Amino acid sequence: MNAYLFASVITVSALRHSNRFYGAEKIPQTWDSCSNQIVFGSSLQEAHRRFETWLKTPAPDDDVSEMLIRKITGAQFVDRLLTESGNLPLDWTQVAQQVADQLEATPVDDFEQGYWVNVDQAVPAGRSSSNIDTLQNDVAEDIRSGLNWSPDKKFFFVLSVLAPLPAGYEADQAGAGENEDRSPGADLMGIGELYTTFPQALDKEAAVLIRARNSVVAAWLWRRYAANGPLATKTIRIDPWCEAINPK
Secondary structure: OEEEEEEEEEEEEEHHHHOOHHHHOOOOEEEEHHHHEEEOOOOHHHHHHHHHHOOOOOOOEEEEEEEEEHHHHEEEEEEEEEOEEEEEEOOOHHHHHHHHHHHHOOOOOOHHHOOOOOOOHHHHOOOOOOOHHHHHHHHOOOHOOHHHHHHHHOOEEEEEEEEEOOOOHHHHOOOOOOOOOOOOOOOOOOOOHHHHHHHOOOOOEEEEEEOOOOHHHHHHHHHHOOOOOOOOOOEEEEEEEOEEEEOO
């Protein structure tokens, strides 16, 4: 059973309570959202079907009247867990338990994990520090001062290896936001608007699970792992752990 990282952008219309008048009669509302999920399956196609089925199944208390799937993208996870002490076979059952224990003990807004860092710029391809101590010194002060550098505290990071941006992205980005019609029947948002608003939905060539003290170290571990392979120079981004769709 393989693991895949999927992301979607959807537009949903549903009846919801107004923020100003909660408890009053529900009113129609429309909004865009992006969801990330880890999905298990024997192939990318099977995982795609499972993700789409999950996406179209509303929560019991949702009064969804219409849903438009604007984009779905998925990529297979590398079959190794990258860690500071070595790369290990991925045991997803064990990882899920470790993540659950960690999330229970970690504040939701834990700044020191470093999800706010643009790791593709902080740890560029082709320039690799020799070790973590050197890496810490190589990173700009305004970044490293906000991160956890204690080796006794580790977090799970989901790293995406991004595919090249589609043709027309730059031109379309200039017109992002011009289409204000957010109804499911409206034209699809442009490429630039979609990727600017929901960068998680960028097309990916691979996904990687990493356990490290911060996002910069996680990116550094990936750069070292991929150094001699075809993904070495690809753009990367890091996101927090996302829920997994049960493989059964």
